[in-house]
Amino acid sequence: MRAVFRNISAFRRRSLTPLHRIPTSGFTTLDSVTKIEEERLPHYDPSVFYPVRIGEVFEDRYQVLGKLGFGSNSTVWFCRDLQEHRHVALKVCISSQKPSRELEVLKHLAATQASHAGAHFVRTLLDSFVIQGRAGTHHCLVMEPLLASLHDLQQTLNPKSLTEDMLKTSLQQVFAGLDYLHGRAKVVHTDLQAKNIMLSCSDSSVFEPWEKSEIDEPALRKVDGNRVIYKSREFNLQRDMRGIGRCMITDLGMARIGVQHEGFVQPEAYRAPEVMLYMPWTSAADIWNVGVMIWDLFEGEHMFHPGGTDRKLSNARMLGEMIALLGPPPSYLLRRADETLAYWNHDAQWKGFASIPEYTLEDVDVYLEGKSKEDFMVFMRKMLQWEPERRFSALDLLQDQWLNS
Template sequence: MPQGGPFDKSAIRADVAPVAAQNESKLSLALKTADAPDAALEDRDIAKEVDAKLGTINDDNNSFQGLRPRRRSDEMSHSSYSDSDDDEAQDFEIPLEPENEENTSDYIPGGYHPAYIGEYYKGKRYKLVRKLGWGHFSTVWLAKDTEDNKHVAMKIVRSAKNYRETAIDEIKLLSKLNHTDPEHPGHQHLVKLLDYFDHQGENGVHICMVFEVLGENLLSLIRRYKHKGLPIKFVKQIAKQVLLAMDFLHRLCGIVHTDVKPENVLLELEDVEQIVQFLENAQKQRKEMLKRVHSTRVSSASLGDQTSPIDISASIDEANDFPRTMSRKGRLSRRQTLITGSQPLPSPLRSKSNSFFVSPLDTNQTLPGTTPFRGSVSNFDMEDLSDNHSRVLESLSSISISAEQRLHQWEPPKAEELADDDILRVKIADLGNACWIYNHFTDDVQTRQYRAPEVILGAQWGCSCDIWSVGCLIFELLTGDYLFDPTEGRSFSKNDDHLAQIVELLGPIPQELIAVSRNGKLFYHSDLQRLRRIKNLKPWPLQNVLMEKYKFSETDAHEITDFLSGMLVPDPKKRMDAAGLSNHYWLNDCNVEGYVDREVGTRGEDISGWYKEVRLHHHHR
């Protein structure tokens, strides 16, 4: 096997395919026909509703054209809605350095909106509370919905026309979810778009998208388990929920996600308001202490203390710089800077009959995997404040920063600590790369490690490519490693190595698929059996890998292989569909509610767009 074969984690997650430029809405392209099927007609009604609400922008600040951005979730950094590409990144610390934030040079007409804590949107309805993260496409904020009295996540999209059009496409896809059968058990496992609107700013008109608040993603959970795999119980629960969501997308909505991976599956937060209240209480305690320190030190200085009030104030201001604001050249005052430090909302889990949840009722509470909370106003008297300035400042940090880090640094529960009825709840997020079954925006889809063979070969693809990605995802949850992690060498490309790894694990790719693919002859000899640039393949079947490398028992390895083998079928036509897989016996004891009446083993025979794009009459790409 060439260097960097299966199970090597060295490749970078950001290896995603290039994208084509487009300047028209995906949906509008697909609907240029009078004979569109009923589903497309329904989608056209949704498109009209979205277009009417957002309208057309002709402002100069929004006129930048450029390439149509195909937003990848792995571009979104330091956010509870996505993750950094660096596998060595410290996910659980509050990013405070300028290099961890978006560039100030992107705060220009057509670029980011200079949002700030306390800013209102949609009149006085939404008030920004905390920056959660940022990406090439948008910044993401925690906001208070003053009308419904709850917290929400809000994406503020860059204002240039190409970003605006991409956001509108995503809103139409998300709106389809909202308009489709809410009784389907998969509906609850997809992120919910709550609102969207335009916001006029100094850099143009920005689309704002409002979502329910979710926690960290599965890549963060994989890292918490130190890449040694999650408890099988958790993996079964996640698998069932993801499959139900996929069935809802594929069969009911006519949507292909095209980017299923750990970064795009997020933990549900059982009580967002309690988490926010915990953080607010910690901050209030810290501010109260700062006031007392300041007043005490000023009094001491006036009585002859050698430390001046100015020195003390500077130290206090430094300690109180939370959340920090910054520029690329270093720290600036709040008025001067455009950038607020990102603080992803923590997602600590604790077991409590039926679900995992966080309940930080007050700042003195001990959360799982932490030591008791250190520091409160009552822990110091006024003599302490004047006698030991440095100790007080250190303790002040423990009141809010330590409290925050405790939430971020929780230890995940071990398998033996789980109760029978504990459930880890997840939702699939980020439809920024999704498409309609009747209009594939591009053929360059899926993140490398989760890319299906038909996509690598340049053959037709459809909903079943998502199922392949789900199989790769589940293996990664079980083991902590990629299933396929190709590299390039002097004489072969990543695509060559990827195909070789697939063949070694699963057997030959069907000659029929290679023959009808656009790039088959680039990778295979004329017999369509032998790879051109990689010889001497070393087969290592999946069940053997699970037992020999990852030390699963023979029974577990057999059952896992039986489950995954229905997804990891090289022929996209023969891949099992999500609803049938959700009823596989391996998931019988996962305790996740939700059932779709479909036999195990169905292979998308009745699902439109299962393995290829649906061509509408008179529709030309």
């Protein structure tokens, strides 16, 4: 196995920046039977996660200072770039025989972003490399460190919803990023939700308290044989509010390159009707995602509520709610896929596997009124359309009256 952790004394002679002092004591070790972080994920397999250690140095360059987070396919670490004298985020993917989809997309973006203003709002790749673990190859992605997601920001607010001005500013930046992804790069994100819209750092000094906190109060950890599972350390948004910068679209691990696609994508509560009904889909599925995400951010709850003992019942519940908010789908749309016959008959009549709620889109908005509400409803209906081709593009949405008022 390739040696990744370098001899400190030898590395110190080669490094441009002194290695960071990592505490060797003073931390709390949890009981070995306690499951934390990635161990709590469904179908967790420790053999496919690379056992990163705080203090470890990768590529004679990136020293791990702490853990930022985890997902089903990776762990993310806060590091110091010892050559460029800056902080970076290191995403260490699980081992896989397949090429990294996210790395493929990020490299594609690197070749297409020239001079497009919207690229400023999409997280890009700074560096990449591979390491060898016990289970095989791990792709490692080096990116700009970000502070938190819009979802995290939302949790600091009271009430837990973005203000109208905060929402408008965020959406202007998201649509600018999507205009770049859809228009220039021909990439569909497929997983747009508040947790994947993150806030950049406008003042790098906010990283210093985070770094110091790891020294003063080392992260909780659990030792499992040769593996150490660390507790993630979040940035303190209330303390570091001065450092909040622009919104950035992140997590391109499920993205697709190209104009038209087939197959199941998107989290269930955000799934566009054409995806649910096994129709071909395009970047318009992302536009639907944004419309549904707005409800999470502004109204504080999901717009649609999947649930049921199987996929058909869950889809029927969501489709019934879509009918309530948008009206029934046009018959010509239903003729595009045989899957629609599971929910509508040949005459485009709803079969009634789930009830249709008695409310409208206007009824469920609880924050706006008067002209502002009217304009907001017009804006929402530009995204929430049964027919993908009737949804406005990201570029067109940037010109919306409500968004710019």
